[in-house]
Amino acid sequence: MRIVILGCGRVGATVATTMCRDGHYVTIIDKSPDSFRRLTADFTGRQVLGNGIDEETMQEAEVDKADAFLAVTNGDNRNIMSVQMAKVRFNVPRVVARIYDPNRAFAYSELGIETICTTCVGAGLMRDLILGRPFGDIHEYTHLGQEGPENE
Amino acid sequence: MNNKNPMYVIVVGAGKVGYHLAKTLINEGHEVLLLEKDRNTVDTFSDSLGELIVHGDGCEIRTMSEVGMGRANVVVAVTGDDEDNLVVCQMAKRKFGVPRTIARVNDPKNEELFKALGIDQTVSSTRIIFNLLEQQIETGQVIPLAALKRGDIEVVEASITASSSVLGYKIAQLDLPQKTLIISVIRDEYAIIPHSDTKLREGDSVIAIIKSEHEKELRAVFE
Numbered sequence: 001m002r003i004v005i006l007g008c009g010r011v012g013a014t015v016a017t018t019m020c021r022d023g024h025y026v027t028i029i030d031k032s033p034d035s036f037r038r039l040t041a042d043f044t045g046r047q048v049l050g051n052g053i054d055e056e057t058m059q060e061a062e063v064d065k066a067d068a069f070l071a072v073t074n075g076d077n078r079n080i081m082s083v084q085m086a087k088v089r090f091n092v093p094r095v096v097a098r099i100y101d102p103n104r105a106f107a108y109s110e111l112g113i114e115t116i117c118t119t120c121v122g123a124g125l126m127r128d129l130i131l132g133r134p135f136g137d138i139h140e141y142t143h144l145g146q147e148g149p150e151n152e
Numbered sequence: 153m154n155n156k157n158p159m160y161v162i163v164v165g166a167g168k169v170g171y172h173l174a175k176t177l178i179n180e181g182h183e184v185l186l187l188e189k190d191r192n193t194v195d196t197f198s199d200s201l202g203e204l205i206v207h208g209d210g211c212e213i214r215t216m217s218e219v220g221m222g223r224a225n226v227v228v229a230v231t232g233d234d235e236d237n238l239v240v241c242q243m244a245k246r247k248f249g250v251p252r253t254i255a256r257v258n259d260p261k262n263e264e265l266f267k268a269l270g271i272d273q274t275v276s277s278t279r280i281i282f283n284l285l286e287q288q289i290e291t292g293q294v295i296p297l298a299a300l301k302r303g304d305i306e307v308v309e310a311s312i313t314a315s316s317s318v319l320g321y322k323i324a325q326l327d328l329p330q331k332t333l334i335i336s337v338i339r340d341e342y343a344i345i346p347h348s349d350t351k352l353r354e355g356d357s358v359i360a361i362i363k364s365e366h367e368k369e370l371r372a373v374f375e
Binding site: 075101 | 212233235242246259261268
């Protein structure tokens with residue numbers, strides 16, 4: 001599988017390295033060259049330096065040939081915009097955005113974008129660990145912490 | 153000033169554009185709320201805007217509810233970051249049903265993407281200034297006269313000289329690009345409404361309306 005990852009932070013670098021080990025073709029984009037130091041020595045994919053919501057960078061990273069696009073920068077809006085760009089401009093079949101804000105994550109999942117709200121998932125796992133409950137399905141955690149006009 | 157049709161406009165981002173836009177709308181009698189993330193900027197403008205400037209993140213659902221996004225007629229996102237402007241407008245539209253959203257686009261390449269993603273209108277100052285400049289520069293025989301629809305459609309003038317390749321041609325014989333309409337021929341200070349048999353003479357000015365993207369092809373026709 002060809003995957004493009006935007007954001008070489010701890011999560012981005014970890015996903016990149018493990019998928020690379022599993023034999024996938026990984027390209028990772030970050031605007032800071034220092035961030036690529038997080039990749040371990042066995043990362044054999046491509047590194048692309050640039051701004052992830054810039055079409056030229058996306059072209060350089062060959063997003064148009066990707067089977068999946070993952071956005072894990074530390075900006076929710078940056079992740080939201082880049083996955084929509086990957087989906088609409090580059091026709092990537094599967095896009096996933098990490099979103100910290102539970103409300104925004106839920107709103108965009110309703111719009112058909114796969115989102116992972118690490119805030120909700122992390123909070124849910126911690127709660128279950130404290131209470132000694134078995135861990136649940138990811139979807140059970142997605143609604144935690146959500147608030148908004150449609151909530152009573 | 154009284155306004156017969158006051159709107160409730162929420163402006164997100166109190167940079168220079170946001171601040172002056174808010175002031176202008178207030179003077180026109182509209183109900184305005186300016187939302188800004190940065191506390192210092194809010195403090196700077198609160199002397200002149202009072203309660204009309206609010207500290208908060210325009211992408212946070214709680215803030216959006218508090219400022220009454222649900223009853224806004226228009227939301228205008230004019231921050232310096234395209235990703236923020238996109239999310240403000242998409243959330244306003246999808247979560248709060250705001251009928252009209254306008255986004256400032258800092259990178260002109262994002263204009264098409266924003267339209268594809270459901271933003272009603274986009275404004276790119278880069279694009280507007282570029283279009284204005286282009287109209288000032290003489291581009292051979294074809295001179296842009298006016299831009300309609302923010303520059304998507306142009307009215308252009310082509311001069312017929314003694315060396316024009318189309319001198320003596322009938323309008324019907326011109327190999328015009330798509331989406332081009334010849335609306336007039338100016339001859340000896342008179343505007344003629346041409347028909348397919350009108351022959352082009354030296355000194356004529358041909359006025360055409362054209363989609364901007366075909367301007368280059370039109371230029372080639374009149375070289």
